[in-house]
Amino acid sequence: MAGVQRPQSIHQSAAPHVYRGLTGRVRDVLEAADVRINGSRPWDMQIHHPRTLTRIALQRSLGLGESYMDGWWDCDALDEFFHRLLTHGANRVSHSPLQNGLQWLGHWLFNRQNLHRSTKVARQHYDLGNDLFEAMLDPSMSYSCGYWRDAETLAQAQEAKLELICRKLNLKPGMTLLDIGCGWGGLLEYACRHYKISGVGVTLSQEQASLARERCASLPVDIRLEDYRQLEGRFDRVVSVGMFEHVGRRNYATFMETCAGLLHRRGLMLLHTIGTNTSTSRHDPWIDKYIFPNGELPSCAQIARHAEDWFVCEDLHNFGPDYARTLRAWDRNFVAHWSQLADRYDQRFHRMWRYYLNACAGAFQARDIQLWQWVFSHAGGREEVYTGAR
Template identity: 65%
Template sequence: MSSISPLSRHRRSPQDAGTPSTARHALPGWLPTSLHALLERADIRINGGRPWDPQVHDRRFWRRVALHRSLGLGEAYMDGWWDCEALDQFICRLLVHGGGTESQSRWRDAGQWLWQALVNRQSLRRAPTVAHRHYDLGNDLFQRMLDPTMSYSCGYWRRAHTLDEAQTHKLDLICRKLQLTPGMTLLDIGCGWGGLLHHAATHYGVQGLGVTLSGEQADIARERCRGLPVEIRVQDYRTLQGHFDRIVSVGMFEHVGRRNYATYFRTCERLLEPDGLTLLHTIGSNSSSHGHDPWIDRYIFPNGELPSVAQIATASQAHFVTEDVHGFGPDYARTLRAWDTNFRHHWPEIAPRYDERFYRMWRYYLNSCAGAFDARDIQLWQWVFSPFHRRAAYQSVR
């Protein structure tokens, strides 16, 4: 457990000093009826005694949540205004009982729709934003939170007992789905820290090219793939040239954006050999919504969007045959909890580079996402595509 206890270090504001606990934490009568009803349906008691019951420390919490919904809830947690022993269970209960519809106001929802209609948030110029603000946070953070393969995506827990096993099994699952053989060329779009390319080159004898927009990721990827037939570039996938036997993308499509889905598949079609295969590993949404969680967008993954099955199918159908769709979203909740355990355990080693608010932000991110996967509010899919007229039969792999 971290040496920092967010609860013990909370500072109450002067206006809270001396205020009786029961009065300060009672549900305000002016709260929207829908929020009262949501808490009742979800069996959540403010300052209750169960692990999923939130403990409110600051009376300003209520107005912040009422005005800013999901964004206010996350920011209030970052500021130490509330805590919850089982934050993932709290979020899961909210989402299972309809909390997603209360996540933001209609005005904010309409503003998101208008902004996305007018602006390509993932254009060539804007695409590096998420790399600079998230993936370049510091390799020290990710090296301690992730497993030795440095896989920052859902592990495959079907036969795994540890995070390292789950990620190694995931990497091998991808290689088997792509039917890799020695001498093939593999393009990894959004290669991260090079774990998949290292595995594919080491165990399947392929030659690889990985592209990322993060300089921090590229540095480690080049080092770990030293001596292997693997090249790492800091480059946008849309500017690539050449042809590859196989193309893979793991955990990158969430940053592509709906305005660029067709461009993504058109680019893969241009780069893929006629008898090739391409695999897409992505988090997904249950519906083709134009919205996105405002807290995640502001603090974790700026300009991110989760695709739906319909959006992926529509964008890909002009370019590829869908050979396989494999969903294992519940595995992501287990992966996120393993990351949270690692993060808490190693926090004292990296705390001097960050601060308490970052600690709380990161734990809220990991646990709220775990709760969303537990609630089946978001999904994880692996899609396998082949070019039209590819004659070789495809056999699904699990």
Template identity: 50%
Template sequence: MTDKFKSFITDVLAQIDIEVGGSRPWDIEVHDDRLFQRVMTQGSLGLGEAYMDGWWDAPAVDQFLYRILTNEIHHKIKVDFSLALLTIKGILFNPQRSHVREVGEKHYDIGNDLYRRMLDPYMVYSCAYWRDATTLEAAQEAKLDLICRKIGLKEGMRVLDIGSGWGGFLRFAAERYGVTGLGITVSKEQMALANDLRGDLPIETRLMDYLELDGTFDRIVSIGMFEHVGYKNYGPYFSKVRDLLPDDGLFLLHSIGGSLSRHAGEPWLEKYIFPNGMLPSPKQVSGAVEGKLIMEDWHNFGADYDPTLMAWHDRFEAAWPDLRDAYDERFYRMWRYYLLSCAAVFRARWVHLWQIVYSRKGLAGGYRSVR
């Protein structure tokens, strides 16, 4: 049976100019022939786990996966029980609410040392804006400033950041625009470091779930957190935002999104990187926000996530000799597969990065788009 699977997959790969045992960056080297059966029976989960186990390599994993994605090889290898099980779980249960802090504990709390070495000085863990930038630092500052301009920040405004990470946006906004701010996160490590880094700035980060928020904020942002909300909770999420905004307030949602409506995340990423994560579709977002907020602007710059992820990967690789005592070899292969596979997905335009600006009742005179 293994030989049959090997012959089938080798032939499918050859059709898209990927050679098993070849020497080009996108060719694959197989170290264990059990890989073929694992992929046929476990789909993307099996492919990712086999890489973690050292069963295969490629000189450029991102290029190998990009060729697979752009040639839609998944239509030829259709068995993916792990995705089916995740979908059933997503329909029957609401793991994003029953395990609110799981992603914080399993992903964001794994070590501030890792993230400090991988990210820019503001420790922004979301897509950068590369239109006029050539370095990660410049691209992340351009993204932060883009957000500030899109929501019309002015000195003295009170800003809420839902899912504020290590506090980079609020630090930037307080330094450059003179605002005060509150950030919330479900990660203890993020909260601790964010509060250590704020200095004398009038900002604060709390360990808190978004449904526990109250009060009113002139501006609200959510940068890279909506992917953890879950489709069953989009309606309550937007209702909470509406409750926190004044009539003349603005809310900016910065989120990865997919073209198709789904009820679960990608199996390998869900298991190893982002527990209970899932990407919203335009239909799901629009349906959930209807009757709650007014959409003023929708900006897609998902192609910019490719260079962002590759920059993170380069920094991770450079830092690995200093990090390896705290993390094992399987973690190294898992983390680089995460960064490179996600770069391939964005490069193939399978997923997107949206910045959507909402008002509570519609801005008088209209909203002027900022790019």
């Protein structure tokens, strides 16, 4: 990636009064969120380039993120900056009407997460390098929300999350567990060691598969480089943690039907996913371009609507605020280990990655996005009452 870019011109031929009108809206949003330009508080915006607000006004979310990556502005507390903006409705003006229309049309015309496109996020994000994720994550390499109810450290929160999942699934020795989107194998390793099960994990990331196989080499675990739509077999339990965000609305029905076919009639499935408060065709242009291409966050309604033909919802648990704390812990780790990473990742990547982590932390703190764990059983497939686990 290129380094921090030099200031560049944006629509230099535009009339000054057009600039003033555009930047006025940005200033109104900042004022409503109590964010001051060049103020003294940690969440205030320090502007270094005179066309920063114009760029943001013209390009909305993409302009805000790219101008930060280019060094046009700074903020000491990015997470609080985004928390304030989203709490005061900035997400309602983060997209232009044209962007909204194009995204809506694109969702209906194209399957952005078909078998061909589904590998793009693995190549662009998850295959960035295991050194990056090892520096940022806890020892279990859990790249999903920790469970902080009784935890003080990131490692404790992630172990509590793994234990919570195993308890909710009511794992017993000898059971088979399928992990769709298994990451670096942390959940399968934990479940095998503590619950004496055997497992299969699937991922589309070469880097994840390589490390997961290494970590689980002595365990009854099979790590496959495979799309969930190509899976066969039957399992006592199915779990998917932090992968459903890459499935996409055009494939929700396929995902649920596939999982139902892979799960024994008396089995349980746990779905751990980030979600939005309302059903929408919008996705954030900056996140889509730089972090999670072709990603799409589901709503509760969308998940329930596509699950109802196959499953009974036994439990629904929201601990979204825990994700803000998790992301802040990842950001601290990333900053603390940057000297070990700087030879492979340049300064523009550093700004991009911190922007990503803190923007997401602010969104979770503002309750703009959520973290859900759903537990499903086959419709009519269980005789005992599900008791749950918290």
